[in-house]
Amino acid sequence: MICGVCIVVAAVIWARHAADAAVREREGPIASDMVESIDRMLDNVVSRQQSALSALPGQRCAPIQQRLTELQTYVQYVRSINLVAKGRLYCSSSMGRIDIPLSVYLPREPSGITIDLIAGTPFQPQAPVMSLYVPTGKVEGLLYVVEVTYLADALAHGVRYEAEQVVLVVPGAPALNDRRALIAADAAAALRGTRASSPRWAFSVVVVAAPAFVAQTHWKYGALAGAAAVLLNLLIGAGYLIAFAPRRLLLSSVRRALRHGQLHVAYQPVVEIATRRIVGVEALIRWTHPRWGSVSPAIFMAEVERSRLLPAVTRFMLQRATAEIVQKTDIRPLRIAINVAPMDLERKDFAADVLAAQRTLPDDIMLILEVTERFLLDKHARNERIFNLLKAHGVRFAIDDFGTQHSNLDLLGRFPFDYVKIDGQFVRQVDREGGELIRAIAAVSKHYGMEVIAEGVETQTQHEALRSLGIPFGQGYFYQRPLPVSQLFADTAPSPINPARTRVTP
Known part of the structure; x- marks a missing residue:
């Protein structure tokens, strides 16, 4: 009986670990694919017309605004490209001359190429965006305002592969889910899923499998472990009977001898x-x-x-x-x-x-x-x-x-x-x-x-x-x-x- 109980407990533990591993194996490739897709998007943003755009920061806005607007049309996934000098945005490809602190778009002090997620801009406060800052000089740089619609659409592809949630996480910022909504950083950290990090950008993607898939996987491995435990217990029971049946028969005979x-x-x-x-x-x-x-x-x-x-x-x-x-x-x-x-x-x-x-x-x-x-x-x-x-x-x-x-x-x-x-x-x-x-x-x-x-x-x-x-x-x-x-x-x-x-x- 002790062996049987130990086998059942071991089977339950194995089934749980095996099912969790199978779920992680399903979540892992989805998260890696999402990271690869977003990597390509951000790589595309910073590579298009990079040399022409890098020459603009520091110049006066009026003479170059038309050129900036023209170059922005070649860059995919962005709402606008802004010129930055001395910590302020002074020229926008969509709005022309502006004067807005860089901290509005990038709450953290930039260190090299920096990305962040914000709930909105002064011009569209309710529309979340990703800010992507690329320095071009000591006090100059380019700020790309990336539409989260494209990022969320990329994340939504993971839902088609039996994922319940796919979340883009940027350190120190709110996280973006596949429904184009920002969620609190602590809520994103509490997600129990599989995480994949970008090798080139400061972000990661968390994938949480759908409950139906998790339940089905646990049931499958539970049934497999249960069948194996029953079979092994039957074999142990048969071995016990084979090994101890002569003893049981002998003791039964002694008991009858005592009685008769x-x-x-x-x-x-x-x-x-x-x-x-x-x-x-x-x-x-x-x-x-x-x-x-x-x-x-x-x-x-x-x-x-x-x-x-x-x-x-x-x-x-x-x-x-x-x-x-x-x-x-x-x-x-x-x-x-x-x-x-x-x-x-x-x-x-x-x-x-x-x-x-x-x-x-x-x-x-x-x-x-x-x-x-x-x-x-x-x-x-x-x-x-x-x-x-x-x-x-x-x-x-x-x-x-x-x-x-x-x-x-x-x-x-x-x-x-x-x-x-x-x-x-x-x-x-x-x-x-x-x-x-x-x-x-x-x-x-x-x-x-x-x-x-x-x-x-x-x-x-x-x-x-x-x-x-x-x-x-x-x-x-x-x-x-x-x-x-x-x-x-x-x-x-x-x-x-x-x-x-x-x-x-x-």
């Missing part, structure tokens, strides 16, 4: 090595499937311990094992050991389940919980509280399979365990280098008040070696295989009638 009485308990004795009499048993879960036959716990318990089925299985073992030991065997005193998983210690009702089973036992039967080293390594406050609570009610604890993980002898001091079960891999080496290690574990365990149980005893040689090392208790096929409770006998010593019992091969 297919699970039962076998007991492997723990004997006193010196006398070979039974002092305890380890309760081991067994499963007899109607079709598959006997199913090894190694196949299903690892999955059970990682699932929500664990509380029910642990509760079954506690109730069944304690009831059978009380009702079907008369070996006394006796210790009954039941394996619990680290996840058992994390659930709230675990202590209550254990104490309920403990209350069914008489005083001469002791309940022992076997936990792995992983519990010992994961020393959490909650685990420690449960540990101390159960010990206060007479439950004892054993470290199972000691030595198989990241263990060292110092771990034995972390919790006051009652028993240490040495893993069978060390017992198999007891007559070689493993003997000294077992002796060391036994010494440290004794220091902490723990008793040692050697697991996996299979031969007479191992039995004798453990007895010589002073190991008090043993468990393994050499003594007895796991059996139903009715077949447990207090004495596991070999019978003279059946000497083969001195060695039992697994």
Whole structure:
């Protein structure tokens, strides 16, 4: 589910970015085309009759007015051409002699060739124009009054290509839109579109795509991303089912086995090595499937311990094992050991389940919980509280399979365990280098008040070696295989009638 949500979120983000990129790809060429068109217009204005016009500023208006008017007819896109001297317009191609400050047409101080957009002129206050100033000397120059009609018509071409707004922006001045209207500079700066700047003139064009095109583009990429997300989630779901379907089927089968009485308990004795009499048993879960036959716990318990089925299985073992030991065997005193998983210690009702089973036992039967080293390594406050609570009610604890993980002898001091079960891999080496290690574990365990149980005893040689090392208790096929409770006998010593019992091969 987390993967699916992440994929959907990623698809939404990708669709938004992809759609925005597609919109920008549409707006960008339109803005560049508009810039190129206006560049050509302004280039045309300043290039036509430039040499003849540049000679006029500074001369008296009356002798040259007719010449100025004649030259203006060759220049496209302009309303008038004005001569400027000492910061004032003094001669116009359309009005003749005038006297108007240059600042009326060009509010900013000119610096080289300068353009500006103004709302109107003294002669046509309501008609916006572009002022284009070209200096021809230190205090002289030409001021072209460019009709914005031509500029707006060029901008309007962009609207035909699914643009909602196309705006000409001149720094420090109002902006011109495609409807021949000036808009405030801050409003133009707030437009969310694609901007293209002129390489030769101080202006830029902003293009904003039409809402219908934006909506259609986002819908298209959203649908594409949605389809891809659904497909990918289906593939992940299929992979999950393929990978975890066997686990789900196995757990379902265990759940049915628990419900239909297919699970039962076998007991492997723990004997006193010196006398070979039974002092305890380890309760081991067994499963007899109607079709598959006997199913090894190694196949299903690892999955059970990682699932929500664990509380029910642990509760079954506690109730069944304690009831059978009380009702079907008369070996006394006796210790009954039941394996619990680290996840058992994390659930709230675990202590209550254990104490309920403990209350069914008489005083001469002791309940022992076997936990792995992983519990010992994961020393959490909650685990420690449960540990101390159960010990206060007479439950004892054993470290199972000691030595198989990241263990060292110092771990034995972390919790006051009652028993240490040495893993069978060390017992198999007891007559070689493993003997000294077992002796060391036994010494440290004794220091902490723990008793040692050697697991996996299979031969007479191992039995004798453990007895010589002073190991008090043993468990393994050499003594007895796991059996139903009715077949447990207090004495596991070999019978003279059946000497083969001195060695039992697994």
